[in-house]
Amino acid sequence: MFRSMLEAFLNLFRPIRTHRYPAEEITLPTGYRGLIEYGKEACIFCDKCEKVCPPGAILFYQHEDGDKEYRYNPWLCIYCGECVRACPKPQEALWQSETKQHSAVKEEGVNEGWFVWEAACKESREEYARAKKAGKIQNKSEE
Ligand code: SF4
Ligand code: SF4
Numbered sequence: 048m049f050r051s052m053l054e055a056f057l058n059l060f061r062p063i064r065t066h067r068y069p070a071e072e073i074t075l076p077t078g079y080r081g082l083i084e085y086g087k088e089a090c091i092f093c094d095k096c097e098k099v100c101p102p103g104a105i106l107f108y109q110h111e112d113g114d115k116e117y118r119y120n121p122w123l124c125i126y127c128g129e130c131v132r133a134c135p136k137p138q139e140a141l142w143q144s145e146t147k148q149h150s151a152v153k154e155e156g157v158n159e160g161w162f163v164w165e166a167a168c169k170e171s172r173e174e175y176a177r178a179k180k181a182g183k184i185q186n187k188s189e190e
Contacts, residue, residue, distance in 0.1 A: 080126045081144035085117050089139035096130035096141055105130055106168040109175040113184065118168065120161050 066073050083105075092115045097105045104123040108116040126143070134141040178184045 075146070079145060080128060081146060082121055083119055083124060083126075083130060084142050084144045085119060086140050086142075087117065089136045090117070091136065091140070093135060095133040095135070099129045099133045101125065101127060101129065103165070106165060107172070108164070108168045109171045111175070111178070111184075113175070118164055123161065 092107070094107060097103075097107055102123050102125055104120045104125075106118045108118060110116065128143060131137055131141050131143055175184065
């Protein structure tokens, strides 16, 4: 009891060990794996990143004309790097930023909206598959 009270008292004079992140910048540790970055221009939309992602943090929305829209949830991501390893265009279409830090600030449409997006992405792909099977959509290369 006395020891814990002494510790508590001494802590008043010790330096603060916690960081006021994100208000203050922090020094990133060696080997830090940053956020997943995506480059649409280089992407060939093979969906490999989506398939290998353990928590399902990457989803592609399929538009009616066949175009796909990349969606990434940084709050679901476990930063394993599997998507980058699976990507046939690493460092161009997909890479891990070594410098970007997480922000506690929520981005609109990412966190709360993710489950809505998850359902929308699945639905869009099913719709596209049905339309393609019915011959309503042609591959762009077939056009
Ligand atoms: S780093 Fe891992 S968890 Fe994050 S998006 Fe890539 S495969 Fe998914
Ligand atoms: S694995 Fe790479 S090329 Fe394939 S869809 Fe994902 S980002 Fe695009």
